[in-house]
Each structure stands twice: as C-alpha cells, then as structure tokens.
Amino acid sequence: MISVVIPTLNSERTIRTAVKSAMEKAEEVIVVDSFSTDKTVEIAEKEGAKVLQVKGSMLIARIEGTKIAKGDYIVNLDSDMYFSDNFPPRELKSKVIALGEITVGKGIVYEIMKLDREITHNKWRENLSLGGGIIPRMYDRQILIKAYENIPSWIKDKLNAFEDSVIYYEVLKIYKGEVQFIPNAVYHIEDDPFLSFIRKWYRYGRNAKLLRGTEYEKIIYQRKMRPGLTAREKIKLIIPTLVKGIPFAIGYYL
Template sequence: MKISVIIPTLNSERTIKLAVSSSLKVADEVIVVDSFSTDRTVEIAEKEGARVLQVRGSRLIARIEGAKVARGDYVVNLDSDMYFSENFKGFEEKVIALGEITVGRGIVHKLMSVDREITHKKWAENLSVCNGGIIPRMYDRQLLLKAYEMIPLNLKDRLNAFEDSVIYYNVMKLYKEGKVQFIPNAVYHIEDDSLWQFMRKWYKYGKNAKLLRGTEYERFIYERKSRPGLTLGEKMKLLPITLIKGIPFALGYYL
C-alpha cells in the first residue's frame, strides 16, 4: 500500500519543513500544492524532498489537483502546520480519521488542547458527518477522486473553509456502509497563533462559509455548534474556545 501526502501552502515557510520531513518518513511521496507563496515555502519544500505544484485557486482546488497527480493508494490531506507522530500506522479502512496532538504555546494552544482532548476522547460520536468535531484526513484515492467530482464547480474554485467537511460528506455518500477508522494521536497540530490572529482567522472562515448558503452543505454551519456526546461539564470546559471561534465566525458569516 502506497501513501501520498498532499499539503496546500501559502507563505508557510515557518512550518513546511517539519510537515514535509515527517511526511517522508511515513509516506511514499509528498506533494506540496502552493498558491504562489512570496516567502521561502517552495524552496524549503523542494529542499526537503517534496514535489511542488503551483496552482491558483482555493484550498479545495489545491487538494483536488494534488490528488489528481498522486500515485498512492491512499491520500492524506495534511495541513502545512501539521506533522506525523509515531502512532501513524495500522490502516484498516478506506476512510481514516487521524487523532491530533496540539503543540505550541500561548492561550490558543491551551484552549485547543482542551478542545481536542475532550473531543477525541468521545471520538465515536464525533465522527458524525454533519455535526461531529473530527474530520477524516486519509482516504482511498479512487474513492476520494470520485467524491471530488461531486462538488459543484463554484465551490471548488472558491472554498477555503469547511472544505474538509465537504470532502468527507461526499466521500460518505459513496462509502455508505463503510467503517471510518480512528487512529489516536496520529499527527501533531501546531497552534501558536495569538488570540487576535486566531479570531481573525475564524472571521475569515465565516466570510468564506457564506458560499455554502443554499447548498446541501449549509447544514454544517448550523449543526456543528457543539460537540456531540459530551457531558454538561465537558461542554462548559469548551465554552471559552467555542465563543472565541464562534463570535468572529458569526460576524463574518452574517454581516
């Protein structure tokens, strides 16, 4: 079984070295799909051994173009601020969710650590396609390519938020009775934005999510407001990060 890792980038020089180098330890190829970065992202990625494509368009387009040229039996949709752990192993299904370990510093790191710890503890409930808090990142390549064909062109060209949810939704329409595997602590996720940077990012997500209005994917916006399967106490622990994400997202989405 061969694995291809696809990493969309835009000015990701700070984290791309670790993302590529860790990927090459576990995968047969790494494809960096760059949106014409103005920093050293491409130089670093190529030096580390990645194949680099430069494509204009959305994060979703980057995912799609990477999958088209990939040679692996499986595709991992990694982000440029993520890298693999030694737990990335033991693949049994065609759709695989990778548990995340939060690393970094600052208040955002602390809040996201609590979020992922609680959510991943309740991983079975949180693999729900429409309202779960865990989105698979590893797919059988042929299944993934068929799912990409189902996404409307206007979303392919412009979607930079919820693209992973749209991918998962369409995959599961094809993989109706298939099992989703969960691998705990499979990847590290760097979270060291300042609080202001983090809230600005979620504001942009809200603005971009307007593209889902009037589509079958609009339900993600309304059904994913809280993690399923949690106790009241766990929901209270997640209230700060829910507000820090939710308020700027709502401002971007509704204004």
C-alpha cells in the same frame, strides 16, 4: 502506498517540519503551493517534496494534488501539521480514516485548541459523524476522486475553509463502511497570536457564508455539535466556543 498532499501559502514557518515528517512516513509528498512569496517552495523542494504551483482555493489545491498523486491512499495534511509515531497504523482497516490530533504550541491559542481537541477526541466514536468535531483526513484515492467530481465547480473555485467537511460530506454519499480512527496520529501546531486566531475564524465565517443555500449549508450547523459530551465537558468548552464562535458569526452573518 500513501501519498500526502499539503496545500501551502506563505507557510515557510512550518512547512519544513510538515514535509520532513511526511517524507519519513509516506512514499510520496506533494506540496500544492498557491504562489507563495516567501521561502515555502524552496524549503519544500529541499526537503524532498514534489511541488506543484496552482492558483486557486484550498479545495482546488487538494484536488490538484490528488490528481497527480500515485498512492492508494491520500492524506490531506495541513502545512502546520506533522506525523507522530502512531502513523501509519499497523493495519488499514477502512477506506476512510480519521487522524487523532495532538495540539502543540504555546500561548492562549494553544490552550484553547488543546482543551477543545482533548475533550472532543476523548469521545471520538461519537464525533466521527459529519456533525462531530473530527473530520477524516485519509481516504482511498478512488473514493476521494469521485467525491471531488461531485462538488460544484464554483465551490471548488472559492472555498478556503470547511473544505474538509465538504469533502467528507461527499465521501459519505459514496462510502457506507466504517471510519477508522487512529489516536494521536498527528501533531497540530497552534501558536498563532490571538488576534491572528480571531481573524482566522472571521475568515472561516466568510467562507461558511458561501455554503448558504446549498446542500452543504447544514454542515455549518452540524459542526457546532460535540456529540457525546457530558454537561461538565460542555461547560469547559464554553470559552473556546465563544472565542471561535463570535468572529465566525460576524463573518457569517454580516
């Protein structure tokens, strides 16, 4: 049985697509809402999701959703993602599974993220490491619960970005098996206005700053890597790296 957990906050623009897709692919869909002021909750309930309202961080939302989930596997989906026909896989070969992403949308943000993901996912074997560009989103529930228990409470309370990397970091302490990769498993909507995209990466920098002085600090440096890329591919990624990296650095260092 698969349970899908989707954190939300004022996500009315994309939540219908996310929930409708998940309802077709999984036995259970849980939307963990941080008291949205728009129609997010109304839409999610109408589409058949279980809705839990929790005050707290993105990481808290994922944890609370997992606590009430009944599935053997948990998929940590975002509210701007939806499943493709490649999900679920014919065979679950691992307790930790990465979902290959297809970028959809329009505009400059779409072009930036499409290029980044296409190059990185083409070298998925090298990028499944913690320092790579692909972070698993599907976990055996018992492993995930143990990983959540090992994250310090103050980080759980505050972290609204890079929570996926912290989760993976803790999972790798427990799980020593192979990570399965499902290519083109989910669509990721990227159509934010450019300034909103810049502000988002600034917020990512502010959140990454919370990890300074902790064992998770190395995640930030490792995620700058894109293992296995050729020199030509690295050159192609210069613009995406700068567009994301400059606002991130401002948030992280200032």
